[in-house]
Amino acid sequence: MRRVVVTGIGTVNALAADVAGTFRAFREGRCGIGPLGFRDADRLTVRIGAEVRDWRPEDHFASNELPLLDRVAQYALVAGAEAMAMAGLPPGLGPRGGVILGTAAGGIQTWEDSYRAVFAEGKNRVSPLVVPRLMHNAPASHLSILHGLTGPVFAVSSACASANHAMGLAMQQIRSGVADVMLTGGAEAMLCFGGVKAWEGLRVLAPDACRPFSLGRKGMVIGDGAGVLVFEAEEHARARGARVLAEVAGFGMTADAGDIVAPSAEGAARAMRAALADAGMGAGEIGYINAHGTGTLANDRAETAAIRAVFGAALPPVSSTKAMHGHAIGATGALEALACVLALTEAVLPPTVGYLAPDPDCALDVVPNLARAASVSAVLSNAFAFGGLNAVLAFRQA
Amino acid sequence: MAERDEIEQAVIAILARQLLLPPEEIARDALIDDLGLDSLGKVEAIFALEEQFDIAIPFNANEPDQPDFDFTSVFNIVQGVERLIAAQTA
Structure with missing residues (x-):
């Protein structure tokens, strides 16, 4: 059985749009939770969340790419680019590389915008790209396309465990010899009116702060973002002299x-x-x-x-x-x-x-x-x- | 404005639907935990009360003492709903 290691990491989240900033925030114990700023947030009972602030998609993607990319895919692609750059993999992985990414809500913002258009605004058509935008496998597929990974590529959905299930399966692909390199992790962009409205109904969201294990805790606070890790067969990583961050x-x-x-x-x-x-x-x-x-x-x-x-x-x-x-x-x-x-x-x-x-x-x-x-x-x-x-x-x- | 009897009947009817019990088996002073209502049953009952009376019930499942809305007994729920309706029409 082959050993699996991590050779690259990338992220976009409420703390920072990269690993260095996120690690700094972890060391400083900084909190990324704040007032929600999206459309109709004033109609919510719970109005805090860990949003990715000042996200400007046009800084990361060309105008002809954006119609295909829900925010959940945007976060995954930017995090994936950072992870791939860190790993420094040679091109041409092809069938020896794959992507398994977790998401619970996929392109929920795209569902919301499209339903708003046809139900609330009385429109009779939506963008022809709605289906490829909202499908749960869109983030994984875009990563596969961008990085030329043609082996095992799919999405995993198990609510709050999606990313862990994805990483576990990615590890197993490498261990078993199906692939040498897997991009894995998860992406989520549930902070939109419908996403928070749905969670509100369960009465488990905190109105003030997230205080795990503490007396006086009042529940969870939703966050957005993506984390993408490069998992690699140890022998493959050592052979090319890669920096190994940890063993999975x-x-x-x-x-x-x-x-x-x-x-x-x-x-x-x-x-x-x-x-x-x-x-x-x-x-x-x-x-x-x-x-x-x-x-x-x-x-x-x-x-x-x-x-x-x-x-x-x-x-x-x-x-x-x-x-x-x-x-x-x-x-x-x-x-x-x-x-x-x-x-x-x-x-x-x-x-x-x-x-x-x-x-x-x-x-x-x-x-x-x-x-x-x-x-x-x-x-x-x-x-x-x-x-x-x-x-x-x-x-x-x- | 809804009278207390009307509110009580509605509360009992909503709980009865969640508990799969005939309404007459739910006493006006029954304790919610004794009735065996689970956490999802609670949030569904609260939703039904909000819809029926057009109120917003401030209930957070993570606060054991429920400082904003006492959901521990039929009587306390009726009182709480009554107060929310009164606050709305005041």
Whole structure:
């Protein structure tokens, strides 16, 4: 079985439109959440989110490309370009390269604009490019086209675990020998009127801030953005002298087969154990966990119970970076994988910001409010989705 | 403006639909947790109340003490709805 490593990373998110800026924000514990600025936001009950600010598509794409690109694809392409530039891969990967990208809502803004046109504005036609704009595989396909990757290319959709499932599958393609290089991660652009209106109905959004694991937390805050990582067979990366950022050591996925929204500590714990087993690691090797940590009562309690069940008394530090970049739904696991790369390469644990006081139901070292210097050799990244779907990745120092 | 009896009937009818119970089995002082209403049932019942009375109920599932809207018993829900309707017509 071949080992898989990370040789490039890229991102666009509420903290910054690149990796350097995002890492700086992680170190500073900066929060990217603010008032929502999109059309009709004044008709929402919840009016905060982690938007990508000052996004100017025309800075990144030619005017003849933009009609094909929903924001979700724009974020994926810009993040993918940064990751590919960092990896410095030679051209001509062809069938030995692929793309597996997570998204939960795909081109939701395109759905919204088109429905508004035909229902609210009484128009009788929409842009002929609506279907290729809104399809869930658009971001993956555009990356494939741009970078000439002709092997396995598809989209993965498992709500808040989409990016982790995507990265797990990408790793498996390389391990099994189907591909040498995979672009993977997730993209999401759900911060539009309909996207937030839909979430509002569940009564799980916080009106003020995202405060994972903290007493006084009031729920999740949605974020936008993309994270794209270059996964590569270790032998392929070493042979060309690439800079290796981390090893993708293991992946575990489970389903609760229980409630459609309420999380299960047992299902989460099984996924963490499966990732450790897949990586051939003991729990004691894990020096940091990037939590799912949504800031809802239900998730944070269940996740704490799961972590305590897996790690017993030897609990590693656990933080949720969602309080900084927001819950980027189908992209969030990719942003959190970047936080894991930061921990492994720069020995900095990103903090859980917005933390007010310990909650007895969440007895964890959550690295409250301030980043911490700590050398760690292996980390876990959790994602637990609506639908009872759990996906956990293990990364190790390369 | 809706009378208290009318509100109470509506609250009980909405809860009964969620719980798959005959309305007469839901007492006016019943506790919501005792009735076995789960978290999705709660948000669906709140939506139904908002639609029926054209009000906005400030309920966040992440606040255990529910400071803005007491959803712990049929009686408290009726009072809360009554207050929201009154605030709207005042």
